[in-house]
Amino acid sequence: MRSLSRTLERATLRDIALVCLADALVGVSFGAIGVSGGLPLWVPVAMSVLVFAGGAQFAAIGVVLSGGGVLAAVATGLVLNARLLPFGFTVAGVLDGPRWRRLLGAHLLTDETVAFTLLQPDRPRRRAAFWLCGLALFVVWNAAVLLGAAAGGFIGDTDALGLDAAFPAVLLALVLPSLEERRTRNAALFGAALAVAATPFLPAGLPVLLALAGLLLAGRAQPDRAGESGPEGRSGLEGRSGLEGESATRERRADFAKEAH
Structure with missing residues (x-):
């Protein structure tokens, strides 16, 4: 871990620490929601270790707590995590080495790890950012979920504390520098508009996938x-x-x- 941190700039390390802090708040919220909703403590903890996908975990827990079955919860999580498939292709170049290391990297693949990886200018820094961010988030997220689950119903209404807004706010701060380029900004706005327009009509998770259509604008070649x-x-x-x-x-x-x- 120390060798990875030496490869990255201090500003990148600071941003990773801020993301870990935001994820810790969301993890506490997830653990508290699960246990206060009637689930055993081991359910949100085991899900965090084995699934490690915040949005999918919230969606699956929401389905179960609202009376849905396990298959419906799993299907909802799979739909939300389908966005990670193109992300995997994007950062595949940094996951070299033996098969176990690539499998571990696939498990650590999140929106944040992809964002930090793509912000780096060269391959060594991309590899360091991916592994440092992924491992740090895994440890912080699971510790926070355990803490929140142990607290259980003592937190009360987590939405009233604004914990649910910390995660998207941090992600927005991460992508803002990338929106300086006009073509990238137009693609992002187009995808966001599609997602917002489709939200009232599509099940949870599908509007996010529909937003990927914005990549069609970003991928268009410059005119000759x-x-x-x-x-x-x-x-x-x-x-x-x-x-x-x-x-x-x-x-x-x-x-x-x-x-x-």
């Missing part, structure tokens, strides 16, 4: 300026002027050589 502008296009001029300039230079050198002989 040479093709748009023809001979007067900027890229076309730059491309041709560069080639023509090199060709003219070679011709002048050949002429000088002939005159010298």
